[in-house]
Amino acid sequence: MKWKTKISFDKDGEHYIRGKSLIGLIEKYSFVWALFLVILGQEPSDKEEKLMNAILVSAIDHGISTPSAYVPRIVISSGNDVNAAIASGALAVGERHGGAIEKAMRMFKNEKDASSVVSEALSKNEILPGFGHKIYKEKDPRAQALLKKAKDLGFDLIFADKAVKIEEEIRKQKGKKLPLNIDGAIAVLLCEMGFDSKTGKAFFILARMPSMIANIIEEMNEEKTYRRLNEEDVEYGG
Amino acid sequence: MKWKTKISFDKDGEHYIRGKSLIGLIEKYSFVWALFLVILGQEPSDKEEKLMNAILVSAIDHGISTPSAYVPRIVISSGNDVNAAIASGALAVGERHGGAIEKAMRMFKNEKDASSVVSEALSKNEILPGFGHKIYKEKDPRAQALLKKAKDLGFDLIFADKAVKIEEEIRKQKGKKLPLNIDGAIAVLLCEMGFDSKTGKAFFILARMPSMIANIIEEMNEEKTYRRLNEEDVEYGG
Amino acid sequence: MKWKTKISFDKDGEHYIRGKSLIGLIEKYSFVWALFLVILGQEPSDKEEKLMNAILVSAIDHGISTPSAYVPRIVISSGNDVNAAIASGALAVGERHGGAIEKAMRMFKNEKDASSVVSEALSKNEILPGFGHKIYKEKDPRAQALLKKAKDLGFDLIFADKAVKIEEEIRKQKGKKLPLNIDGAIAVLLCEMGFDSKTGKAFFILARMPSMIANIIEEMNEEKTYRRLNEEDVEYGG
Amino acid sequence: MKWKTKISFDKDGEHYIRGKSLIGLIEKYSFVWALFLVILGQEPSDKEEKLMNAILVSAIDHGISTPSAYVPRIVISSGNDVNAAIASGALAVGERHGGAIEKAMRMFKNEKDASSVVSEALSKNEILPGFGHKIYKEKDPRAQALLKKAKDLGFDLIFADKAVKIEEEIRKQKGKKLPLNIDGAIAVLLCEMGFDSKTGKAFFILARMPSMIANIIEEMNEEKTYRRLNEEDVEYGG
Numbered sequence: 007m008k009w010k011t012k013i014s015f016d017k018d019g020e021h022y023i024r025g026k027s028l029i030g031l032i033e034k035y036s037f038v039w040a041l042f043l044v045i046l047g048q049e050p051s052d053k054e055e056k057l058m059n060a061i062l063v064s065a066i067d068h069g070i071s072t073p074s075a076y077v078p079r080i081v082i083s084s085g086n087d088v089n090a091a092i093a094s095g096a097l098a099v100g101e102r103h104g105g106a107i108e109k110a111m112r113m114f115k116n117e118k119d120a121s122s123v124v125s126e127a128l129s130k131n132e133i134l135p136g137f138g139h140k141i142y143k144e145k146d147p148r149a150q151a152l153l154k155k156a157k158d159l160g161f162d163l164i165f166a167d168k169a170v171k172i173e174e175e176i177r178k179q180k181g182k183k184l185p186l187n188i189d190g191a192i193a194v195l196l197c198e199m200g201f202d203s204k205t206g207k208a209f210f211i212l213a214r215m216p217s218m219i220a221n222i223i224e225e226m227n228e229e230k231t232y233r234r235l236n237e238e239d240v241e242y243g244g
Numbered sequence: 245m246k247w248k249t250k251i252s253f254d255k256d257g258e259h260y261i262r263g264k265s266l267i268g269l270i271e272k273y274s275f276v277w278a279l280f281l282v283i284l285g286q287e288p289s290d291k292e293e294k295l296m297n298a299i300l301v302s303a304i305d306h307g308i309s310t311p312s313a314y315v316p317r318i319v320i321s322s323g324n325d326v327n328a329a330i331a332s333g334a335l336a337v338g339e340r341h342g343g344a345i346e347k348a349m350r351m352f353k354n355e356k357d358a359s360s361v362v363s364e365a366l367s368k369n370e371i372l373p374g375f376g377h378k379i380y381k382e383k384d385p386r387a388q389a390l391l392k393k394a395k396d397l398g399f400d401l402i403f404a405d406k407a408v409k410i411e412e413e414i415r416k417q418k419g420k421k422l423p424l425n426i427d428g429a430i431a432v433l434l435c436e437m438g439f440d441s442k443t444g445k446a447f448f449i450l451a452r453m454p455s456m457i458a459n460i461i462e463e464m465n466e467e468k469t470y471r472r473l474n475e476e477d478v479e480y481g482g
Numbered sequence: 483m484k485w486k487t488k489i490s491f492d493k494d495g496e497h498y499i500r501g502k503s504l505i506g507l508i509e510k511y512s513f514v515w516a517l518f519l520v521i522l523g524q525e526p527s528d529k530e531e532k533l534m535n536a537i538l539v540s541a542i543d544h545g546i547s548t549p550s551a552y553v554p555r556i557v558i559s560s561g562n563d564v565n566a567a568i569a570s571g572a573l574a575v576g577e578r579h580g581g582a583i584e585k586a587m588r589m590f591k592n593e594k595d596a597s598s599v600v601s602e603a604l605s606k607n608e609i610l611p612g613f614g615h616k617i618y619k620e621k622d623p624r625a626q627a628l629l630k631k632a633k634d635l636g637f638d639l640i641f642a643d644k645a646v647k648i649e650e651e652i653r654k655q656k657g658k659k660l661p662l663n664i665d666g667a668i669a670v671l672l673c674e675m676g677f678d679s680k681t682g683k684a685f686f687i688l689a690r691m692p693s694m695i696a697n698i699i700e701e702m703n704e705e706k707t708y709r710r711l712n713e714e715d716v717e718y719g720g
Numbered sequence: 721m722k723w724k725t726k727i728s729f730d731k732d733g734e735h736y737i738r739g740k741s742l743i744g745l746i747e748k749y750s751f752v753w754a755l756f757l758v759i760l761g762q763e764p765s766d767k768e769e770k771l772m773n774a775i776l777v778s779a780i781d782h783g784i785s786t787p788s789a790y791v792p793r794i795v796i797s798s799g800n801d802v803n804a805a806i807a808s809g810a811l812a813v814g815e816r817h818g819g820a821i822e823k824a825m826r827m828f829k830n831e832k833d834a835s836s837v838v839s840e841a842l843s844k845n846e847i848l849p850g851f852g853h854k855i856y857k858e859k860d861p862r863a864q865a866l867l868k869k870a871k872d873l874g875f876d877l878i879f880a881d882k883a884v885k886i887e888e889e890i891r892k893q894k895g896k897k898l899p900l901n902i903d904g905a906i907a908v909l910l911c912e913m914g915f916d917s918k919t920g921k922a923f924f925i926l927a928r929m930p931s932m933i934a935n936i937i938e939e940m941n942e943e944k945t946y947r948r949l950n951e952e953d954v955e956y957g958g
Contacts (some may be wrong), residue, residue: 007474009314009715009716009717010466010467010718011462011717011718011719011720012719012720013305013458013462013720014305014307014308014455014718015307019379020385021305021307023304023305024720025720028301028304028386029385029389032298032301032389033298033389033393036274036276036297037275037297037304038275038276040301040454041304044304044305045457059274059275060270060271062275062278063266063269063270066261066278067251067252067259067266067282069251069252069259070247070251070954071247071954072948073794073797073948079247080787080812084787084814084815085814085819086563086565086811087338087566088443089335089337089445089446089449089562089566090335090562090563090811091811092334092445092449093331093332093334093335093569093811094331094811094812096327096328097327097328097331097795097800097804097808097811098794098798098808099798100325100327100798100804101798101799101800102797102799102946103798103799108326141257147258147267148267148270151267151270151271155270155271204326204461205326207326207330208326208327208330208453208456208457208460209457212450212453212454213275215446215450216279216282216283216450217251217252219282219446219450220282221249221251222442222446223283223443224249226442229248232816235790236245236785237785239245239483239785240486240487240785241485242486242487242488243486244488244489244490244500246953247954248957249954249957249958250956250957250958251958252958253958262958263958307716309711309713311556311708311709315556315557318553318574319549319570319573319574321549321578322549322574322578323576323577324577324801324804325800325801325804327804328576328800328801328803328804328807329573331569332553332570332573335567335570336560336570338557338561338566338708340560341560470549470578470579471549472547472548473552473723474547475547477547477721477722477723478546478547478722478723478724478725479722479723479724479725480725480726481725481726482725482726482728482729482739483947483948483949485790485793486942486943487784487938488938489781489783489784489934489938490781490784491783492783495855497781497782499781505862505865508862508866509774509865511773512773512777513776513927514751516777517780517930520781520930520931521930521937535749535751536747538751538754539742539745539746539749539754540742540746542737542751542754542755542758543727543737544728544735545730545735546725546728547723555723564822564919564920564921565810565811565813565814565818565921566811568921568922569808570807572803572810573803573804575803576801576803617733618733623734627743627747628746631746680936680940681802681937683801683802683803684802684929684932685933688929688930688933691922691925691926691929692754692926693727693728693758695759696758697727698918698922699916699919700725700727703916704724709721711721712721
């Protein structure tokens with residue numbers, strides 16, 4: 007079987023990523039800078055590097071209650087290796103956990119105007135990905151912080167305009183405010199920087215890795231026994 | 245079942261990580277800075293942030309030939325979601341692929357002196373993790389670049405001394421030079437910054453995420469059919 | 483968090499599955515018999531037990547070339563535990579590898595008639611799941627063997643009639659014979675026995691487990707080094 | 721890269737497993753019969769087929785409380801495909817959940833006598849895998865049912881003798897009865913039939929597949945929202 011790639015190659019004992027020597031990258035660049043090179047094949051501008059940092063920090067941890075945080079703890083507690091626990095964390099991400107970013111990216115890149123996007127979703131009784139939040143009824147402060155960062159850095163924010171229009175249409179057509187949430191803001195900004203919609207869940211997992219690692223280490227160091235449910239957690243209804 | 249944690253909590257609709265507001269982190273800090281806070285519960289110094297960047301860049305991609313790069317391509321080609329493909333990449337990491345970092349960390353933190361460490365390993369016919377390379381017989385330039393970075397940044401490098409001693413003992417006892425390799429150098433520097441040996445594979449996977457993402461996207465965009473082996477790849481010997 | 487279930491419970495130190503004592507099941511029934519009880523909550527008839535055996539045997543192994551067989555070998559070769567290797571085999575299954583069973587089940591259970599099912603698929607340029615095979619242009623002998631088994635056992639085969647009609651419509655509308663293949667035949671028979679379409683991939687993985695196990699053990703016992711691609715497998719095109 | 725195998729091959733459009741035509745297997749044999757052929761390369765005797773059925777039934781489900789049952793429910797609830805959920809179930813198995821079978825197999829195959837096996841384990845403060853149970857202080861009825869089945873079928877039970885001796889030594893050296901449990905009995909019987917210790921976790925996962933499937937389907941059909949922990953499940957202690 008043939009494996010074709012444009013990402014990297016070895017020559018004379020040196021490794022080159024998108025044509026650049028790995029040694030040179032180690033000396034000069036940050037991890038986030040190099041991430042653009044690896045994924046997009048392009049060097050980021052200074053403001054892109056900064057914005058990506060803000061995006062990744064915004065999703066770095068949302069507490070032990072999210073499946074991507076507590077599932078790796080279960081798997082490590084059963085007696086597995088750290089890489090298996092991280093794999094289970096990636097599997098715990100899904101359409102309803104981190105998946106809104108990808109779906110919102112597709113919606114923002116969709117050529118239809120905001121009005122049709124919203125009316126079509128409402129007619130099919132579908133959720134509008136990237137909008138609405140249990141607690142934040144008016145504004146999601148994390149989304150605001152991200153967008154402010156992007157504005158301060160001087161981004162054009164073409165996709166943010168589309169998001170604003172969709173938010174307005176939701177209010178009009180649904181008669182209720184559903185503010186752009188953190189997933190929606192991340193989606194807007196990944197679109198601005200030219201990323202493929204397919205990277206949505208991937209960036210979410212990358213951002214969440216420090217939280218997975220912290221949870222795995224905490225479980226290994228602080229908990230003794232393996233994670234079976236207790237009797238009071240279970241309700242038999244057969 | 246109870247889930248205890250010291251990592252983060254929510255209060256009045258805001259998320260706090262190790263006591264710090266997430267909004268504040270988004271505004272002020274880089275992803276790598278925040279990674280220290282999440283995992284160690286401590287703010288990194290400027291030089292620690294820079295060194296971690298160098299470590300993560302050094303492991304960001306080693307080509308399509310490594311299992312963590314080509315396995316996710318197979319899984320995405322079978323028709324799976326991106327998070328499942330990333331999970332398979334984490335599973336493709338193991339004792340022989342990325343695992344040397346953790347083992348070298350344990351060896352460097354081991355209280356035994358270099359001479360005993362080497363003689364015990366040789367007597368059990370065990371490999372010395374973090375030493376030796378197929379191509380680099382004298383020096384691994386990536387390891388050198390990482391250690392130089394650490395020196396330039398002003399690190400004390402207590403564990404690097406141990407590594408030098410082990411290298412010398414290998415030469416003495418085995419009669420052959422096995423230079424500190426990239427895994428060994430990463431292990432030395434993670435030890436210097438106070439990380440738990442258990443994080444070895446985890447940092448490897450985190451660093452390798454951009455490569456996994458690039459490979460998954462390239463496979464989705466450039467390849468049409470699913471990855472079955474060809475007849476000429478297989479040798480039946482029953 | 484509450485976990486409700488109708489599957490099983492413990493009482494006075496004994497385990498009951500769908501109301502039956504596990505000890506009694508061990509004494510009296512086969513694994514395939516018990517599988518019906520666990521999944522459907524019903525005891526199978528003798529002919530259902532026999533048909534399920536034929537289905538599972540038909541998918542038990544299709545060679546080392548399929549991703550679910552060779553991916554677990556890569557993962558075990560990197561130095562992982564057997565359960566991680568099996569997990570990677572489950573991840574290597576997907577829409578294009580085992581996924582046709584679920585899709586064909588949905589199609590056979592769809593209330594639309596054969597003519598509309600085929601014309602709609604052709605108009606959207608979609609593949610008809612469960613039909614066609616690279617080598618078997620007229621008849622897939624494995625599908626034939628399965629259907630013959632079902633007839634000999636005395637099944638009514640309502641869904642098989644639908645499959646025959648779809649095969650005829652494909653010939654009419656596409657001007658080309660695409661015979662019911664093994665995935666299609668399995669789908670027909672799972673429908674006949676009342677299984678949910680969602681179980682399609684699950685039965686495929688269950689059936690394929692002995693092959694995964696055999697491949698993992700063979701890799702551990704016969705191969706020495708970890709599975710990196712060779713230089714001649716890779717083509718750099720950057 | 722070369723892939724060598726003795727398991728199966730294709731010839732003239734037919735698939736042969738360990739030299740036998742797949743079509744013939746579909747017609748004549750049960751799944752459990754075929755499992756021996758695939759994994760061991762040998763046809764089972766009638767009593768071996770029956771004993772394997774009893775083993776697999778004995779581990780088919782132990783309730784929703786075990787990680788391999790409830791973790792797949794979390795992963796499916798996050799919005800993932802069934803194969804990803806099954807993969808997470810395999811990852812939830814580990815040293816402390818299903819792992820005792822493999823360890824007990826190694827112990828029973830170990831050439832040391834029962835007295836040394838027990839004294840060495842006790843001196844290292846290690847658990848004796850396959851012995852002891854929270855509830856069953858005198859006898860584990862599931863282990864008894866399995867061993868009785870083996871005796872009734874006419875097995876020699878060489879490894880069961882070793883297990884009895886280890887049980888006696890535990891009572892002598894530890895002053896406390898730890899009866900052979902279900903994991904231990906499965907281990908004994910897999911040893912009797914010539915399986916590699918490495919298959920321990922694999923048979924556990926295979927046996928548990930119907931329970932995983934039932935749990936995944938129940939979650940999809942009965943539960944609406946995704947599985948975040950509730951506030952009362954979490955205790956912040958930072």
